[in-house]
Amino acid sequence: MCAQDKGNRFAKQLAEAGVQIGWPTRLVSFGPDIYQAVFAIGFACRVAMAFGGIRPGDFRRNLIYNKDRTYAFVLALGDVTDEWYANAAGAINWGFPTIADTPIPEILPTGICTYEHVVANIPHDRIVQKAVEVRGLKVQVARVPVPVSYGPAFEGERVRGEDIYVEMGGGRTVAVEWTTSKSMEEVEDGRVEVIGKDVTDIPEGSRLHFAMVAEVAGRNFQEDFEPILERQNHHLINQAQGIMHMGQRDIAWIRVSKQNVEKGFRLEHIGRIIHAKYHQDFGAIFDKVQIKIYTDEEQVKNILEQARASYRYRDARIEGMTDEAVDTFYSCVLCQSFAPAHVCLVSPERTGLCGAYNWLDCRAAYEINPDGPNQPVKKGECLSELHGQFKGCNEYVRKASRQKTQSVSLYSLLVDPMTTCGCCECIAAVMPMCNGIMTVDRDFTDMTPCGMKFTTLAGAVGGGAQTPGFLGHSKYNITQRKFLKAEGGLSRIVWMPRRLKEEIKERLEQRGEELGIPNLSDMIADETVAATEEEVLSYITEKKHPCLSMAPLM
Numbered sequence: 001m002c003a004q005d006k007g008n009r010f011a012k013q014l015a016e017a018g019v020q021i022g023w024p025t026r027l028v029s030f031g032p033d034i035y036q037a038v039f040a041i042g043f044a045c046r047v048a049m050a051f052g053g054i055r056p057g058d059f060r061r062n063l064i065y066n067k068d069r070t071y072a073f074v075l076a077l078g079d080v081t082d083e084w085y086a087n088a089a090g091a092i093n094w095g096f097p098t099i100a101d102t103p104i105p106e107i108l109p110t111g112i113c114t115y116e117h118v119v120a121n122i123p124h125d126r127i128v129q130k131a132v133e134v135r136g137l138k139v140q141v142a143r144v145p146v147p148v149s150y151g152p153a154f155e156g157e158r159v160r161g162e163d164i165y166v167e168m169g170g171g172r173t174v175a176v177e178w179t180t181s182k183s184m185e186e187v188e189d190g191r192v193e194v195i196g197k198d199v200t201d202i203p204e205g206s207r208l209h210f211a212m213v214a215e216v217a218g219r220n221f222q223e224d225f226e227p228i229l230e231r232q233n234h235h236l237i238n239q240a241q242g243i244m245h246m247g248q249r250d251i252a253w254i255r256v257s258k259q260n261v262e263k264g265f266r267l268e269h270i271g272r273i274i275h276a277k278y279h280q281d282f283g284a285i286f287d288k289v290q291i292k293i294y295t296d297e298e299q300v301k302n303i304l305e306q307a308r309a310s311y312r313y314r315d316a317r318i319e320g321m322t323d324e325a326v327d328t329f330y331s332c333v334l335c336q337s338f339a340p341a342h343v344c345l346v347s348p349e350r351t352g353l354c355g356a357y358n359w360l361d362c363r364a365a366y367e368i369n370p371d372g373p374n375q376p377v378k379k380g381e382c383l384s385e386l387h388g389q390f391k392g393c394n395e396y397v398r399k400a401s402r403q404k405t406q407s408v409s410l411y412s413l414l415v416d417p418m419t420t421c422g423c424c425e426c427i428a429a430v431m432p433m434c435n436g437i438m439t440v441d442r443d444f445t446d447m448t449p450c451g452m453k454f455t456t457l458a459g460a461v462g463g464g465a466q467t468p469g470f471l472g473h474s475k476y477n478i479t480q481r482k483f484l485k486a487e488g489g490l491s492r493i494v495w496m497p498r499r500l501k502e503e504i505k506e507r508l509e510q511r512g513e514e515l516g517i518p519n520l521s522d523m524i525a526d527e528t529v530a531a532t533e534e535e536v537l538s539y540i541t542e543k544k545h546p547c548l549s550m551a552p553l554m
């Protein structure tokens with residue numbers, strides 16, 4: 001601190017306002033004149049010499065050291081005289097930018113400083129954020145600020161029946177999670193808003209609609225990183241004691257326990273977890289994040305529409321890529337905390353079964369975190385083109401599943417199918433009588449024609465084991481060209497819930513055209529026309545479904 005305003009020096013102004021100054025608060029006064037800023041600059045030089053081994057007089061290396069290692073900046077508060085401006089310009093030679101609250105001439109292009117050099121006219125309520133942003137400081141959140149224990153030990157913990165205070169999603173209400181990028185100006189780091197009812201506004205045992213939007217901004221943040229951050233929500237939220245989180249995107253499912261609400265846990269804390277953990281684990285790729293949580297039905301549905309448009313856009317980026325065109329697939333073992341032997345292999349034509357990760361996402365995730373859960377897997381020799389079996393993939397899966405899975409087919413549900421975990425969007429199952437395959441998504445809670453509800457199917461096959469005859473997959477994967485290739489592809493599908501059929505209708509019709517079955521969508525039965533396998537058989541017989549003349553499945 002130095003200088004004065006109309007004879008009233010900075011330190012005195014603070015003392016009059018009752019602000020403690022001195023070394024304990026790091027508010028150190030150098031004197032009443034602006035030229036005393038030189039003492040702060042001198043301190044920076046000493047840091048560079050003592051810790052960076054910079055020799056006295058080596059101004060160039062002194063600048064580079066301070067620019068890259070000493071995260072200092074100048075806050076110019078009050079009228080800036082020519083002398084003040086000259087001092088600020090001097091600080092630029094150490095890589096220290098100036099952020100002012102008055103309309104002084106700006107120097108915005110980057111060059112000597114990391115980002116802008118002089119930024120003017122910033123109101124006091126935004127000046128700290130702005131300084132953090134202009135200097136390129138990284139926010140560190142040391143502790144996750146929630147009133148319950150937090151850590152990996154609580155991942156996989158269930159919140160059941162009588163312990164539930166509030167439940168969101170899980171097919172009973174809408175629950176959607178969306179991480180999206182915004183401009184730096186639109187995001188206030190650490191801001192968490194709950195718009196609508198919170199747990200204190202509802203009796204225990206209630207259900208709420210839920211939409212969480214994490215708005216991320218960063219100078220180096222890329223749109224491609226959005227799904228990677230978003231997919232972390234599952235395990236990050238799960239690490240809070242007394243919270244159960246399943247699924248992702250628009251099939252999220254959250255339960256908050258009664259004990260948590262007693263301890264003071266509120267919906268805001270879900271946002272606090274996201275803010276803290278995004279910074280702790282991914283701070284290198286973004287600068288700011290704010291979280292908005294909606295519980296009002298109208299607003300949740302509005303977010304759902306926006307999020308779904310974004311999911312469609314992300315999914316479509318992979319369209320046109322083929323498995324043959326790449327020699328490397330990616331693994332994903334993010335779900336091993338729930339299903340310890342589960343390994344997803346993600347190829348351009350087989351998205352992760354949660355629907356949240358495609359090949360491009362895994363590639364970006366690997367670039368961000370080369371030691372993380374997404375690793376490149378060299379395909380190696382092709383062992384079966386029909387089943388999608390590759391030597392390199394088998395070797396990887398053997399190791400990553402700790403010998404639980406020996407070989408895996410990317411395109412088959414009967415021969416060495418990929419393992420399934422509880423996050424899958426859909427589960428496909430053989431219908432022997434129909435010589436076909438049905439699939440059901442998580443949102444369909446009624447009985448399916450295979451005699452099991454989605455939850456029973458997920459409980460039976462979702463633990464990370466191979467279960468021939470059953471396969472977890474994403475919604476998008478249904479219309480990818482390698483889907484169930486070994487069993488005859490999309491032409492084997494005889495039943496799916498109506499809502500799912502509607503959701504993927506456009507792509508389903510496109511694929512039907514490609515396969516020379518333009519009315520395929522109409523040939524696939526749903527719950528409105530068939531509830532049992534017999535009824536499915538009679539429906540598809542009437543519609544002359546192609547699977548009836550295909551080779552026997554079993």
Ligand code: SF4
Nearest residue numbers: 332334335344352354
């Ligand atoms: Fe990764 Fe597969 Fe889990 Fe999705 S379902 S997060 S792709 S392991």
